Amino acid sequence: MSDFNQALVTPNIWASLRRHTPARIGLGRSGVSLPTQALLEFQSAHAQARDAVKLPLDIQQLQQDLAEQGVPSLRLHSQAKDRSLYLQRPDLGRRLDADSAAKLKRLATLPGLQHNRRQVVVVIADGLSSTAVQQQAVPMLLAIQSALQALSITISSVCVVEQARVALGDEVGELLASQAVILLVGERPGLSSPDSLGIYYTYAPRVGLTDAARNCISNIRPGGQSVEEAATRLIWLVKESFTRKLSGVALKDQSGGSDALEVAQGRSFLLE
Amino acid sequence: MGYQTSLGGTGYRFNDLKTLMAKATPLRSGDCLAGVAATDARERVAAQMTLAAVPLKRFLQEALIPYEEDEVTRLILDRHDAEAFAPVAHLTVGDFRDWLLSEQATSASLRNLASGLTPEMVAAVSKIMRIQDLIRVAQKIEVVSAFRNTLGLKGRLSTRLQPNHPKDDPAGVAASLLDGLLYANGDAVIGINPATDNYHAVTRLMCLLDEVIQRYEIPTQSCVLTHVTTHLEAINRGMPVDLVFQSIAGTQAANASFGVSLSVLQEAQQAALALGRGTVGNNVMYFETGQGSALSANAHHGLDQQTCEARAYGVARHFSPLLVNSVVGFIGPEYLYDGKQIIRAGLEDHFCGKLLGLPMGCDICYTNHAEADQDDMDMLLTQLAVAGINFIMGIPGSDDIMLNYQTTSFHDALYVRKVLNKAPAPEFATWLQKMGIMDDQHNLLTGHTLPSALAHLQAKL
Incomplete structure (x- = not known):
């Protein structure tokens, strides 16, 4: 894909947080809208997903x-x-x-x-x-x-x-x-x-x-x-x-009994 | 008794009110799947003409699902407010459309009318309304709800910040959460769909969101979208629950397929109220709905999907929710085939919910097996915002990496606030200014640098 004029786009300094998630964070903005690069990448991903549905x-x-x-x-x-x-x-x-x-x-x-x-x-x-x-x-x-x-x-x-x-x-x-x-x-x-x-x-x-x-x-x-x-x-x-002798709503998944609070505090950078 | 008419020399007969309602519904794939749709365009318009002549009072006499068989029907009829109904009690469905569009229907008169209307009356009139009618009438209605901020005020548009992660990883969730806050999203709720219903995974997320909200003093509320009974268990074990979430539908049998009943919802609402965690209001429930859910559980009783959906709002309003979200395009093309059907359904849901007095939002969305794309979502987003929708979703780059569908992005919310001159909820807007995320004209300030209030996070980037 071609490179676009980055001077026209406001980048996001927190884009490096993408190492924590596959989510499309830190995309930057053109005004308040999606930059051209991110827009085209989205369209490409959508085309691939559409094709996946049809593959037998x-x-x-x-x-x-x-x-x-x-x-x-x-x-x-x-x-x-x-x-x-x-x-x-x-x-x-x-x-x-x-x-x-x-x-x-x-x-x-x-x-x-x-x-x-x-x-x-x-x-x-x-x-x-x-x-x-x-x-x-x-x-x-x-x-x-x-x-x-x-x-x-x-x-x-x-x-x-x-x-x-x-x-x-x-x-x-x-x-x-x-x-x-x-x-x-x-x-x-x-x-x-x-x-x-x-x-x-x-x-x-x-x-x-x-x-x-x-x-x-x-x-x-x-x-x-x-x-x-x-x-x-x-x-x-x-x-x-x-x-x-049952399954579904009546059977709650409680596997893994670790304490909820400890794990949450230990691992989120927003709370350190 | 039956309902009949003739059109162009052809006679049409509809055996009962639910058949008439279904045949009068604008075309959608779910009604075809259920075998209740009109057989052709002429039968559809004949049904619409016949329905327009039905007195509103008729809906109080002919239950679409028998009173004895369905607790939702009982709730709707038992709670009907005859006094509130009085101003329109003499009207037919067709007259009611004219009344809604007239100067008699004002923000105040519509608010007073809500408890006098049944979901079926509201669904009926929506079937003979065009898109612009659905927008015009909804725009008159203001439904305000509150917990830690005030949602639904005129000139405001809020978002649910949806920081989903496929493994519920706390750092991954936090990354999307921060991205959303820096894009001025999250005033309706910070709401995560957990990847599993595992109790410990769910409560871990509850604690994470609660701590972030407290640490940064964000005037908003959190919710982990798990089953209502899991919320109850979490509350009983002292976990920090702001809002109780549940998917609901418009028939007792469909709700049973979700594992809920009116009494369970009541119990959960009472438990959440007892926590007293709201600061400016006590609306503690968050409901999600969607056309097609009753049919997909084979629990639609021969009703069309839009009427079933309106009945779900009849359930919702009994519990004074903070948020009601129609997840319009999530269910797939079997129920709403393409962009055209999704757009109309989204506007119908917003109109029906608002007319019944609900704080409506919409998950403006589509799946990858539907005939829809971003252009369709832009149209629905813009139209719903003109209609005065309370809230929409906000996720990074429109891509939900956990639920595998596309909904509105953080950018989309900023776009629509800009073009329609809308602001976030007042308490949240004040916080955004205090944090240096937006200025007092609601212009976004973030991008090149972190706002000074968040400078300590620089080391984490």
Whole structure:
């Protein structure tokens, strides 16, 4: 990008604080408005985010990546047959298509599955960012898998679902009679974060549940929450929910009992 | 009974009032998704003509969601003030539009009328109003609320400083917070959306914001936008809670999907009031709403999304909030498809909320999967400011790095204050001058250097 005449712009001496945050701080101003450079950078980021929404998940690659880690997966599809319909009809993205539902019903009749009372199903949904899923679903799943072992909870199946929304996990969990569903989903891409993964956790999943029955851990990406942090939070939720037999609003995330005041005073330069 | 009319030789019949309301609603994707929208443009205008002839009194007789089934309906009808309603009780919806635009509707008469109106009456008249009508009438209304400063006065425009950080990192939050203050933002509230609902992470942020406000003696209030029950828990454990936040919707079932009820909201309001942390006022609640929320929880009872939204304001006004924020473009294109739909919805929400007596703000925003861009936001921002909106969002460079959407920036607030000659809330404006951030003509002074009151931060840069 070309350099613009900086004499026309009022810079911000505090722009160096950008080392603390990816936020667009200290942009300077032209009068009170955005300088040309910052304006064009914004437009460029918006164009990239718009394109990320439309990029399809490479599902064969994802399944291959999972297989290489010794994780077999089942490929499913929602009732939204393409991206355009997915964006306009959230109801279709929340339900499995007929073939997928039939596949799961067959799977549920296999011996062994219904007898294990300490098992969960993992659903990997493309959501609004295939990039997030492509890059982070596998390491996230592996972290969850090893953490669950400590609780003697097994993952009964891993389903990869195209054109899927969060509530679709309820149907998968119900058809497989799972104790709980852990759904990994590509979150809506932001200007600075086209790669953010979210986790939704539901105990006793069944069709028709609302968000009040789910716990959410969001912003899992290299510049946000790490896979390890997210796994720690999730495992706390799973453990509590198996004891209390519920999830969602009634199950508050209280993992990590550090004292709030001490941490806040210690780390903000505004208060030193 | 049904509602009917004929238009151009075609007869139209609408089975009930909620169907008529839905069919009369200007086109938006959420109503199409719900299957309640008019089938074509002619049916829509036929419905608008029919709705215009409905007496306002009819809304007191025909509940859109049955009284027995829904506590929001019960709240609206039980609390209706017949005496306040009297000046317009004889009017139809169409007459009411004329009345609102007439000289009879003044700042004072509209203030007195608010408790006599139901959300459904207000939604109905908005459906037959153009953008300029929504602006003209809203501009007459002044809704003032107060906690540590006074918000909503004529000639003022406030912002929520939103220093979100994807990891809730205290230094990251502080960097955006300082940026915002140096751009004269943050008089409505300094409000963070936490990255998690983790109790300790949330209360850490509460303490951070409280200490910054106390240390720099900023006449503003803080809020961490977590669930109302988390606020209650924090209050019970002695954490510094200024405002209690909650997302609300216009039906009991939609609120249940958020994990709230009127009684929980009541409990939280009482708990926050008991803390007595306000200095110039006692409005302790901060609500967020948005068209489409009831439908997305499958809890809309066949109502159109704009009517559901107005009913959410019926909930909000019961709790005398400091701030009500319509998060208009956040929900996505399934409900508001493009810039045109977002702009109209934002102005409808502001109009309906103000007419019901609420201190309305708007998160003028869009997501990256919607057909909208910065030009659309500039239009809505300018129009809402002309309409007299109480507050907007302010974030660094319009980019929310935690919630992944675009809203108005610190710069946007300065732009709109400049072009419309608006000032920050009076107590906050005085503080900005004292700190050397703005002069007495509300010109920004910061940029090349830190103001002397903040010179000690030089070493931290």
